[in-house]
Amino acid sequence: MLQKVTLLYFSATKTTQRNLRAIANGMGCPVEEIDFTLPQNRERDVQFGEQDFVLLGSPVYGGVMPLFVREYLAQHVSGNHTGCAVVGVYGNRHYDDCLVEMEDLMTDKGFVVTAAAACIGEHSFSTQIAAGRPDEKDLAWAQDFGRKLAEKLSAGGAVQPLAKGVIPGNRPYKERKPAVPMAPETTNGCIRCGMCAKNCPTGAIDIREPEKADAEKCIRCLACVRLCPLGSKAFVSEAFQNTVAWCLANFKEPRKEPEYYL
Ligand SMILES: Cc1cc2nc3c(=O)[nH]c(=O)nc-3n(C[C@H](O)[C@H](O)[C@H](O)COP(=O)(O)O)c2cc1C
Ligand code: SF4
Numbered sequence: 001m002l003q004k005v006t007l008l009y010f011s012a013t014k015t016t017q018r019n020l021r022a023i024a025n026g027m028g029c030p031v032e033e034i035d036f037t038l039p040q041n042r043e044r045d046v047q048f049g050e051q052d053f054v055l056l057g058s059p060v061y062g063g064v065m066p067l068f069v070r071e072y073l074a075q076h077v078s079g080n081h082t083g084c085a086v087v088g089v090y091g092n093r094h095y096d097d098c099l100v101e102m103e104d105l106m107t108d109k110g111f112v113v114t115a116a117a118a119c120i121g122e123h124s125f126s127t128q129i130a131a132g133r134p135d136e137k138d139l140a141w142a143q144d145f146g147r148k149l150a151e152k153l154s155a156g157g158a159v160q161p162l163a164k165g166v167i168p169g170n171r172p173y174k175e176r177k178p179a180v181p182m183a184p185e186t187t188n189g190c191i192r193c194g195m196c197a198k199n200c201p202t203g204a205i206d207i208r209e210p211e212k213a214d215a216e217k218c219i220r221c222l223a224c225v226r227l228c229p230l231g232s233k234a235f236v237s238e239a240f241q242n243t244v245a246w247c248l249a250n251f252k253e254p255r256k257e258p259e260y261y262l
């Protein structure tokens with residue numbers, strides 16, 4: 001049995017976290033978590049050794065990893081022949097090149113990528129796209145993937161990398177297009193509890209004036225909108241509403257299922 005698995009993840013609306021925890025549950029070994037969602041958790045360097053095993057989780061943003069997730073991993077995380085599985089979580093459209101980008105980056109950083117999975121999470125932009133996912137079926141699937149991964153690792157010897165080309169995706173990866181600056185609005189109901197500011201992954205909300213959000217820093221992760229206990233935060237701009245309407249028209253159906261590469 002593995003001594004331990006480390007979950008290393010960014011998860012603004014917690015669907016990546018839930019998928020990863022279910023996989024780890026299926027692996028049946030002790031679990032450690034490094035959640036680098038908040039800015040204060042992206043400051044220190046993290047090094048892994050040959051005995052470690054890392055489950056890296058990232059949401060898919062625009063078919064690739066969110067840029068600052070990539071930058072954090074590139075700058076602060078390193079392995080030394082460390083076994084790793086990469087998990088991309090997407091909102092029922094597609095994961096495009098995210099998994100191969102994760103595979104390449106982790107390999108460059110000293111990890112041996114031995115498995116990959118594309119899982120589904122409710123779309124950050126709308127609770128109607130992939131609503132409630134990961135659901136029970138997804139979580140059972142994730143546990144089963146965890147069991148299969150543990151079986152593969154229990155064979156002993158050095159962890160073997162997946163052959164190049166097994167994980168679907170294109171190189172070069174999908175281009176990251178510059179986002180139009182946008183931030184959530186705050187309605188009069190705000191009681192300045194500070195919950196949105198404390199949970200913003202980019203520090204875009206000023207804790208002293210949580211009604212304001214910096215559009216240049218905001219990544220539209222929707223964490224603040226989902227978390228506000230009074231429903232006081234919302235993206236109301238026409239541009240955002242048009243994006244959501246387009247996503248609803250194109251990605252609500254058919255239901256996508258998770259996939260693994262082992
Ligand atoms: C800026 C942004 C871009 C996104 N791009 C994609 C995408 O390309 N394909 C997709 O299926 N889902 C996309 N999504 C949806 C997320 O991948 C999905 O909701 C994921 O479950 C969020 O993970 P989290 O709950 O761990 O934050 C995007 C979400 C955001 C905020
Ligand atoms: S979470 Fe809601 S109520 Fe609390 S400070 Fe933020 S906007 Fe205001």
Ligand code: SF4
Nearest residue numbers: 200218219221222224
């Ligand atoms: S302000 Fe933007 S980046 Fe911060 S939690 Fe809200 S949506 Fe996410």
